Amino acid sequence: MVYDGKPSKGCGNCRSRKIRCDQARPACWECTRTNRECSGYRDELSLMFRDQSESVRRKARSSQSSSASTTGSLRRQGPARPGRTAFHRQNVVSSSMTSFSEGTEVYFGSDHENQFLTRQLRQSPRETHPNTGLSRQEAICFFLQSHAIPGTSLMTDSLTTFLMQSGGSSGQRAIQSSIVAVASAMLSRVQNVTSLRQTARQEYGSALKMVNEALANTDEAKTNQTLGAVVLLSLYEIVISRAPQGIESWTNHISGAAALLEYRGLGQLLTEAGVRLFLHLRYQIIISCLQRDVRVPGSLLETAKLDMIPQVKDALGNKLITIIGNLANLRADIHTTANSNPQEVLTAACAIEADLIAWLVTLPPDFTYSSHTLMPLDRAFERRCHGIRPLNNEYHLYPDIWAPSCWNHYRCARILVSEIILSHAHKLSNGSATSLSEDFRLHCKSLRSTIRRLGADICRSVPFHLGACNSEVLPETPILPPESYLGGLMLLWPLFIAGIIEGPKHPQRRWVIQCLKTIGHSWGLDQALAEMDLLTVDPGMFCSAERYGEAADVMSGLSGVLQFSIFHVPYYGLSALKEYQAIRASSA
Numbered sequence: 001m002v003y004d005g006k007p008s009k010g011c012g013n014c015r016s017r018k019i020r021c022d023q024a025r026p027a028c029w030e031c032t033r034t035n036r037e038c039s040g041y042r043d044e045l046s047l048m049f050r051d052q053s054e055s056v057r058r059k060a061r062s063s064q065s066s067s068a069s070t071t072g073s074l075r076r077q078g079p080a081r082p083g084r085t086a087f088h089r090q091n092v093v094s095s096s097m098t099s100f101s102e103g104t105e106v107y108f109g110s111d112h113e114n115q116f117l118t119r120q121l122r123q124s125p126r127e128t129h130p131n132t133g134l135s136r137q138e139a140i141c142f143f144l145q146s147h148a149i150p151g152t153s154l155m156t157d158s159l160t161t162f163l164m165q166s167g168g169s170s171g172q173r174a175i176q177s178s179i180v181a182v183a184s185a186m187l188s189r190v191q192n193v194t195s196l197r198q199t200a201r202q203e204y205g206s207a208l209k210m211v212n213e214a215l216a217n218t219d220e221a222k223t224n225q226t227l228g229a230v231v232l233l234s235l236y237e238i239v240i241s242r243a244p245q246g247i248e249s250w251t252n253h254i255s256g257a258a259a260l261l262e263y264r265g266l267g268q269l270l271t272e273a274g275v276r277l278f279l280h281l282r283y284q285i286i287i288s289c290l291q292r293d294v295r296v297p298g299s300l301l302e303t304a305k306l307d308m309i310p311q312v313k314d315a316l317g318n319k320l321i322t323i324i325g326n327l328a329n330l331r332a333d334i335h336t337t338a339n340s341n342p343q344e345v346l347t348a349a350c351a352i353e354a355d356l357i358a359w360l361v362t363l364p365p366d367f368t369y370s371s372h373t374l375m376p377l378d379r380a381f382e383r384r385c386h387g388i389r390p391l392n393n394e395y396h397l398y399p400d401i402w403a404p405s406c407w408n409h410y411r412c413a414r415i416l417v418s419e420i421i422l423s424h425a426h427k428l429s430n431g432s433a434t435s436l437s438e439d440f441r442l443h444c445k446s447l448r449s450t451i452r453r454l455g456a457d458i459c460r461s462v463p464f465h466l467g468a469c470n471s472e473v474l475p476e477t478p479i480l481p482p483e484s485y486l487g488g489l490m491l492l493w494p495l496f497i498a499g500i501i502e503g504p505k506h507p508q509r510r511w512v513i514q515c516l517k518t519i520g521h522s523w524g525l526d527q528a529l530a531e532m533d534l535l536t537v538d539p540g541m542f543c544s545a546e547r548y549g550e551a552a553d554v555m556s557g558l559s560g561v562l563q564f565s566i567f568h569v570p571y572y573g574l575s576a577l578k579e580y581q582a583i584r585a586s587s588a
Contacts, residue, residue, distance in 0.1 A: 012039035022383035025190075025521045029379075029387055143183040170217065171225030174210035177203045178232035185239040189524030204236055222264050224273055230257045231281055238489070242526040242533070254288045257281050258297055266303075278303070279314070283321055287493060290328040290416070293335035301325045316363065317406055323355045324413050330420070342428040349420040356414055367403060369396045371460070385468035386522050391456070391511045395463040401486070404461040408494035411454040415497055418447045419541060451501055451541070458498040459508065462515055465491050488523035491515070496531045503540040 010021030011028050013036050022029045027038035168176075181203035188196035207229060214226040234253035261281060267274075282300050289296045301322060330348050334340075374381055374393040382389045398404045425444045463469060465487035499512030513535050520529035 009041060011041055022387060024383075024387040024518075029383060142187065143179045169220060169223070169225065170210045170214035171220050171223045171229060174207050174214055174229035175225045175232065177207035177210060178229045178236065181207055182232055182236050182239060185236060186524040189239070189526070190522065200236075200240070204233070207233060221260070222267070224271075224277055227257065227260050227264070227277055227281070230260060231277070231284070234284065235489075238492070238525060238527045240526050242530045251288060251292065254284055258285045258300070261285075262297065262299055279318070286321055286325045286328055290324065290331065291493075293328075293331050295329050295332040296325045316359070316367075317409075319362075320359055320406065320409055320413075323352060323359060324409065326355070327352050327413055327417055331416070334420070342424045346421060346424045346428060349417050349424065352417050353414070353421065356410060356417065360410065366399060369398045369403065369407070371396055381463070381468055385463050385466050386518050388462065388466065388468075388515055388518055390463050391459040391508060394456075394460050395469070396457070396460045397469055398461070398464055401465075401490075404464055405490045408458055408461060408490070411458050412494055412497045415451050415454050415501070418451050422447055455498040455501040455508065458494045459511065462491060462495070488519040488525055488528065491519065492525070492528055492531065495519075495528075496535070499531075499535045500538055501541050504536070504538070506540075509535060509540070 008015050008021075009023055011023075011031065013031055014021035014028060017030075019030060023041060024032075030036075031038035181200050184196045184200035184203060187193065188200060211226065211229050211233070214220040214223070214229075220226060230253060234257065237253060258281075261278065264274075282303070285300060286296050330345070330352065334345060372395055374390050374395060376393070396404065398407075422444055425440070429441075467487060495512050495515055499509050499516075502509045513532050516528045516532040516535070519525055520527075520532065
């Protein structure tokens with residue numbers, strides 16, 4: 001195999017026209033702009049290496065007699081001059097894979113380097129064949145490269161030592177197979193390679209088997225490797241899950257991880273790696289509970305009181321996720337009618353809103369972001385953002401990749417708690433026994449603009465997440481590289497919330513749908529496409545005048561037929577969406 005250098009990544013049209021291609025999927029910007037049919041992209045790995053085995057064989061046969069005579073001469077004369085040795089070494093190395101038998105001795109000279117090359121040639125295989133698949137090592141390297149952001153690694157204590165090793169414990173083998181499954185699944189969708197999909201399914205099955213073996217061992221079940229494997233299996237479901245069954249599988253993995261956290265106890269917080277893994281998983285569990293309207297396990301919220309996070313940013317995130325956990329519990333209580341008194345719900349929601357505002361006040365100055373406006377003719381920025389132009393040409397710049405993610409968690413929580421306040425304030429105002437103060441009525445009116453402002457801010461964070469603000473724009477900011485998948489993963493939940501605020505025909509809803517489509521295809525994350533499917537049919541947060549009163553946007557013919565909002569319909573409530581589709585079809 002001969003390395004031919006880095007080939008052009010552009011599509012066939014851009015290569016023939018000798019212009020720069022932005023490599024967007026399913027069609028690049030230049031082909032879209034000129035109404036050309038984009039021919040797609042070549043397999044970069046297969047172009048970088050050419051199989052020259054037959055060519056080497058011909059050269060070896062033609063030079064066999066001269067090589068033998070030269071070898072005999074070298075044996076008699078001893079060390080050769082440097083120039084002749086280097087020339088002869090080049091000829092022998094080029095034909096070593098095909099022309100030498102295992103017993104052949106080759107002498108390049110007396111120096112240690114030549115002796116090493118001689119031993120290597122004796123141990124080389126007779127023939128080589130092109131590798132069309134993805135090795136485990138390549139998959140692991142791809143995963144580590146695309147997820148290598150400080151503070152997000154799940155296995156920091158032993159990541160550099162055990163991932164590439166063969167064998168090992170059940171937990172170690174499980175995490176290896178999980179990484180290969182995730183990487184293969186991502187690449188199979190981005191590059192549209194069917195063989196990688198089969199590899200991903202096989203590795204996923206192997207990882208499940210190894211996890212079960214690890215869970216059968218009391219000590220192995222408590223290791224970071226086993227828990228990390230479960231987290232990665234949930235990530236696999238995010239990559240491949242567009243159907244409801246896959247979403248349920250993601251929920252099952254998260255529930256299993258929650259049970260593991262309970263089983264591991266406080267001992268998991270004795271190491272930095274254990275704390276990092278716990279914090280990452282606790283966030284996933286709480287968001288899952290928030291989406292499904294179920295209560296958060298009490299132990300997860302209790303650990304927030306422990307003094308285990310000395311860093312300022314991590315402590316701020318710990319405080320915020322605790323508030324979000326309280327919000328998830330409130331939504332669960334409302335959903336199960338355990339707390340059906342509007343006054344009590346309103347009091348609890350206002351307390352959570354006050355906690356969120358207090359959290360916002362405690363942010364340090366270096367945590368802030370700046371707002372910018374994109375120039376109309378700046379196409380380079382759009383290419384760096386994978387073909388997505390900022391909504392209304394406005395975007396934010398943040399100090400690091402952690403900051404916009406934390407800000408978006410806050411924005412989503414404010415939107416959800418404001419929705420609860422609006423709906424229950426309207427319900428309470430309709431009662432004859434209780435009346436709302438004028439100040440509170442004014443506050444409720446302002447919540448509508450607050451919700452829309454927060455949704456727009458989520459949209460303004462998208463270019464930074466997707467790597468558009470590179471070093472040319474912000475030299476001192478450690479942002480994500482364009483090939484990283486973390487930006488897309490971090491945006492899934494916030495984009496869904498930002499998209500569900502407005503109605504289906506609103507420009508912001510359409511822009512969010514386009515973002516999710518790009519993330520789904522370019523990043524290979526099918527859950528983004530599942531969210532896109534939901535947003536194409538959801539009527540929006542303020543669809544019911546009966547529910548929101550003056551804050552509602554009345555949709556003609558629908559407001560009295562179907563009470564529909566993020567509060568009523570938990571995340572991925574597909575049965576309700578089908579009901580909405582049926583009503584919409586019958587009324588058309």
